[in-house]
Amino acid sequence: MNQSAIICVCGAGTMGSGVAQVCAQSGFSTILFDVNNDMIVKSRSGLNNSLQLLIQKGKITAAEKEQIIQRLSFTSNISDCKADIIIEAIIEQKDKKVTLFNQLAIINSTTTIFATNTSSISINEIAREIKNPSNLVGMHFFNPAPIMKLVEIIKTNETDRVVIETIKAFAKQLNKTAVLCNDSPGFIVNRVARHYYLEAMRLVEAGSVDIETIDAVMEASGFKMGPFKLMDLIGIDINYNVSRIVWEALDKPERLRPSIIQQQKLAANELGRKSGKGFYQY
Numbered sequence: 001m002n003q004s005a006i007i008c009v010c011g012a013g014t015m016g017s018g019v020a021q022v023c024a025q026s027g028f029s030t031i032l033f034d035v036n037n038d039m040i041v042k043s044r045s046g047l048n049n050s051l052q053l054l055i056q057k058g059k060i061t062a063a064e065k066e067q068i069i070q071r072l073s074f075t076s077n078i079s080d081c082k083a084d085i086i087i088e089a090i091i092e093q094k095d096k097k098v099t100l101f102n103q104l105a106i107i108n109s110t111t112t113i114f115a116t117n118t119s120s121i122s123i124n125e126i127a128r129e130i131k132n133p134s135n136l137v138g139m140h141f142f143n144p145a146p147i148m149k150l151v152e153i154i155k156t157n158e159t160d161r162v163v164i165e166t167i168k169a170f171a172k173q174l175n176k177t178a179v180l181c182n183d184s185p186g187f188i189v190n191r192v193a194r195h196y197y198l199e200a201m202r203l204v205e206a207g208s209v210d211i212e213t214i215d216a217v218m219e220a221s222g223f224k225m226g227p228f229k230l231m232d233l234i235g236i237d238i239n240y241n242v243s244r245i246v247w248e249a250l251d252k253p254e255r256l257r258p259s260i261i262q263q264q265k266l267a268a269n270e271l272g273r274k275s276g277k278g279f280y281q282y
């Protein structure tokens with residue numbers, strides 16, 4: 001992708017903010033859009049802190065930080081979302097994503113690429129309901145996006161070959177490792193990792209062991225983060241939705257049934273780090 005290309009990231013939450021940072025740090029003019037102005041304010045200050053931390057670690061200079069900030073613009077007005085690549089990172093609901101893509105199709109060119117960061121919604125199902133299905137591709141970043149190297153690129157039955165090649169090259173420009181996947185429930189990582197969360201919660205449900213012990217044991221065995229700390233980082237709402245969508249898409253197998261523990265956390269609005277409390281207090 002030409003360095004003068006414009007990138008628009010939709011959703012200024014955990015993932016959108018991180019993805020926008022990656023794009024701006026890689027030299028692209030980046031628009032960050034959210035319907036919620038409070039999230040924009042939070043994201044702007046979070047991005048500033050995150051870049052400041054990079055200066056302290058000696059990874060960027062103060063002048064580079066200023067250049068990165070110059071490349072970022074924030075908006076709550078959808079009519080500002082005109083770009084060469086649009087990366088959607090809004091709420092994990094198919095209808096909301098479809099509506100957004102169809103609104104964006106009206107104001108963008110027919111060559112604009114639409115990438116979705118969905119963790120679990122079928123990209124084919126989104127493609128079926130949008131105006132330019134051949135321009136749609138999955139671009140699944142991992143949390144925290146500025147740090148995690150992997151990006152799953154998910155093609156649909158209709159994704160244009162040029163779109164796939166452009167997004168592969170773009171991921172490389174973002175200094176990410178891209179893996180091309182077919183569209184299947186949970187793609188690769190979220191499918192395989194489901195058991196990491198679900199089995200841990202089953203042990204707690206059965207009263208066998210507490211969450212702190214499970215986290216400590218899994219970390220001691222080589223995993224970077226225990227399952228409960230990781231669910232708090234991901235967001236319990238997001239993680240629960242992924243579990244539910246993967247379970248339903250595979251005809252509800254018992255081994256993948258979502259946990260009551262997560263449902264209780266959701267009902268109590270204990271969503272993890274982002275809400276100040278999840279399995280742990282922040």
Ligand SMILES: NC(=O)c1ccc[n+]([C@@H]2O[C@H](COP(=O)([O-])OP(=O)(O)OC[C@H]3O[C@@H](n4cnc5c(N)ncnc54)[C@H](O)[C@@H]3O)[C@@H](O)[C@H]2O)c1
Nearest residue numbers: 011013014015034035036039089090091092118119143234
């Ligand atoms: N959290 C993770 O670890 C993770 C990892 C990979 C992918 N994802 C995926 O990324 C997406 C976003 O997840 P997140 O954790 O950043 O969620 P989040 O709840 O932190 O942020 C979502 C943001 O989208 C905004 N939003 C909602 N509807 C919108 C709309 N119509 N237009 C613009 N903005 C809108 C909200 O105001 C909010 O700021 C989801 O699809 C999720 O599955 C999440």
